[in-house]
Amino acid sequence: MLQQTQVATVIPFFNRFLKRFPDVRTLAKARVDTVLHHWTGLGYYARARNLHRAAQIIQSEHAGIFPVCFDDVLALPGIGKSTAGAILSLAFHQSYPILDGNVRRVLTRFYAISGDVSSVKNQEKLWSLIQHLVPSKGGSAAAFNQAMMDIGATVCIRRKPKCLTCPIRSHCQARALGSADSLPTPRKSRVRLRRMITMVILFDPRGRVLLERRPSKGVWGGLWSFPECVLDADIEKWCESALGVSATFRHALPSIKHGLTHFMLEIHPALLTVSARDSDKLLSQDREWVRPEAVGKKGLPVPVKNILNQIDIQKNDPDR
Numbered sequence: 001m002l003q004q005t006q007v008a009t010v011i012p013f014f015n016r017f018l019k020r021f022p023d024v025r026t027l028a029k030a031r032v033d034t035v036l037h038h039w040t041g042l043g044y045y046a047r048a049r050n051l052h053r054a055a056q057i058i059q060s061e062h063a064g065i066f067p068v069c070f071d072d073v074l075a076l077p078g079i080g081k082s083t084a085g086a087i088l089s090l091a092f093h094q095s096y097p098i099l100d101g102n103v104r105r106v107l108t109r110f111y112a113i114s115g116d117v118s119s120v121k122n123q124e125k126l127w128s129l130i131q132h133l134v135p136s137k138g139g140s141a142a143a144f145n146q147a148m149m150d151i152g153a154t155v156c157i158r159r160k161p162k163c164l165t166c167p168i169r170s171h172c173q174a175r176a177l178g179s180a181d182s183l184p185t186p187r188k189s190r191v192r193l194r195r196m197i198t199m200v201i202l203f204d205p206r207g208r209v210l211l212e213r214r215p216s217k218g219v220w221g222g223l224w225s226f227p228e229c230v231l232d233a234d235i236e237k238w239c240e241s242a243l244g245v246s247a248t249f250r251h252a253l254p255s256i257k258h259g260l261t262h263f264m265l266e267i268h269p270a271l272l273t274v275s276a277r278d279s280d281k282l283l284s285q286d287r288e289w290v291r292p293e294a295v296g297k298k299g300l301p302v303p304v305k306n307i308l309n310q311i312d313i314q315k316n317d318p319d320r
Contacts, residue, residue, distance in 0.1 A: 001013060001014055001017075001042060001047070002100075003044070003047060003078075003083065004043070004044050004047075005042060005043070005044070007153070009042075010042070013038075013039070013041065013042050016038060017038050017039075020034075020038055021035070021038070024055050024058050024059060024064055024066065025059060025064055027051070027052060027055040028052075028055040028056045028058070028059040028060075028064075030052070031297075032049060032052055032222065032299075033224070033297060033298050033299050034297045034299075035048050035049075035051070035052045035299070036048050036049070036222055036223055036298075036299020037297045037298060037299045037300070039299065040223075040299055040300055040301070040302065040305065041302055043261075045220060045221050045222060045223060045299070046078070046216075046217075046221055047078055048222075048299075049077075049216065049221070049222055050076075050077035050078025050079075051077075051078060053077045053078075054076040054077050054078060054079070057076060057077070058076070066087075066091075068088065068092050068094070070084055070088060070094075070096065073087055073088060081099070081127075082097075082098050082099045082100055084096065085097050085098045085099075085145070086098045086100070086145065089134075089138065089141045089142045089145050090142050090145065090146065092138070093138030093139050093141070093142050094138045094141070095134060095135065095136050095137065095138050095141040096134070096141065097127075097130040097131055097133070097134040097141075097145065098130075098145045098148070098149065099126060099127060099130050100149060100152075101152070102148070102149045102151075102152025102153050102156075103130065103145075103148045103149060103152055104117050104126055104152075104184070105152050105156055105158065105184055106148055106151050106152045106156045106168075107126050107129055107130060108126070108174075108183050108184040109156060109161070109172060109173075109174035109175070109179075109180050109183050109184075110168065110171070110172050110173060110174065111129065111173055112173035112174045112177055112179060112183065113125065113126070113183070113184075114183065114185050115185055116185060116187060117184045117185070118187075151166065151167070151168070155167075159181075160181070161180050161181070163175050163180055190262075192262070192263060192264055193262070193263040193264070194263060194264045194265075194266060195263050195264070195265050195266065196231040196265075196266040196268065197228045197229070197230065197231060197265070197266070197267060197268070198228065198229050198230070198231050198233065198235060198267075198268045198269075198270050199225070199226040199227075199228055199267050199268070199269045199270070199304075199307065200226055200227040200228065200229060200235060200238070200239065200270055200272065201226050201253075201269055201270060201271045201272065201307065201311070202226075202227070202239070202245075202247060202272050202273070202274055202279075202282070203250075203271065203272070203273045203274070204273070204274055204276065204279035204289055205273075205275070205276050205279070206276075206289075207291065207292075208289040208290055208291050209226075209289070209290060209291075209292055209308070209311070210226070210227065210279075210282055210287060210288075210289055211224040211225065211226065211287070211288055211289075211290055211295075211298070211304075212224065212225065212226070212227055212286055212287045212288075213286040213287075219260060219265075220301045222299065223298075223299045223300060223301050223304075224288075224295075224298045224299060224300055224304070225300070225301055225304050226269075226304060226307070227242070227243065229242065231268060235247070235249060235270050235272065236248070236249055236272070239272065239274075243281075243282060244281060245274050245278035245279075245281055245282060246274065246275065246278055247272040247273065247274045247278075248272060248273050248274075249270065249271075249272050250271040250272055250273060251270075251271055252268065252269065252270050252271070253269040253270075253271065253307065253310060253311075254269075255267060255268045255269075256269070256303050256306065256307070258301075258302070258303045265303075267303055267307075269307050271311075292308045292309075292311045293308075295308060
């Protein structure tokens with residue numbers, strides 16, 4: 001969960017997740033939809049699918065016991081060198097380094113390393129440095145790794161680092177050069193693109209809405225959402241050509257803006273109805289008719305969950 005997400009955000013999700021999945025066996029046996037449901041709101045959903053698959057591999061290939069060999073840990077889905085090092089040093093007191101964002105920032109300033117820290121050259125340099133710094137004794141390695149992460153998270157912070165209270169300030173090259181504020185070298189800012197879509201919310205005569213599972217790769221991978229079409233499409237004609245059904249437009253809901261990593265998504269929900277005969281055509285392994293108020297344990301993107309709540313409120317509001 002801490003990959004790409006800050007501790008303060010993770011804590012409530014982590015507590016709820018562990019309550020539902022207290023051990024590897026429980027997680028491995030769970031349906032992926034249930035896992036995604038408990039991940040909703042954290043983003044980067046490939047992490048949840050990787051975690052679920054890793055639990056299944058541990059259960060089937062390691063007798064349900066988490067491996068303690070670096071190569072075996074690294075082979076698990078979603079685990080790279082730094083995460084493997086974090087697990088083995090903090091949980092098993094083995095001498096492996098961690099190179100997360102906080103540690104990269106501390107090293108970059110301590111050694112006054114300029115240039116893009118994500119470049120291959122600088123990544124190799126940072127790994128070489130941290131591998132020489134980490135203590136050889138496992139218990140000391142765990143304490144060292146935790147200290148490095150804590151310094152980065154609380155002292156050597158991104159903006160306005162607290163150099164006067166830093167325990168390693170006397171040897172920090174960036175402080176000596178007066179360049180702590182300018183390191184790591186900022187990346188060139190990207191223009192955040194805007195993408196506009198129509199979410200097609202189909203109702204059948206029984207008041208159910210159609211949800212379909214999204215592809216495993218891409219935005220909201222593996223989650224359940226509404227069909228989508230381009231914003232300026234004739235929605236009724238799109239339903240005929242793309243879904244093979246006749247649908248009648250009812251009305252639109254207010255648009256929703258949802259920020260994603262690389263772009264701002266502007267969603268325009270449109271409500272339509274289909275006949276009972278056509279609704280049967282839409283049933284498949286990756287499509288289901290569900291009642292808005294009874295979605296259950298499906299993994300849903302936050303905007304889809306909000307739309308379903310809005311539909312349910314409107315249905316039960318006598319003034320609407």
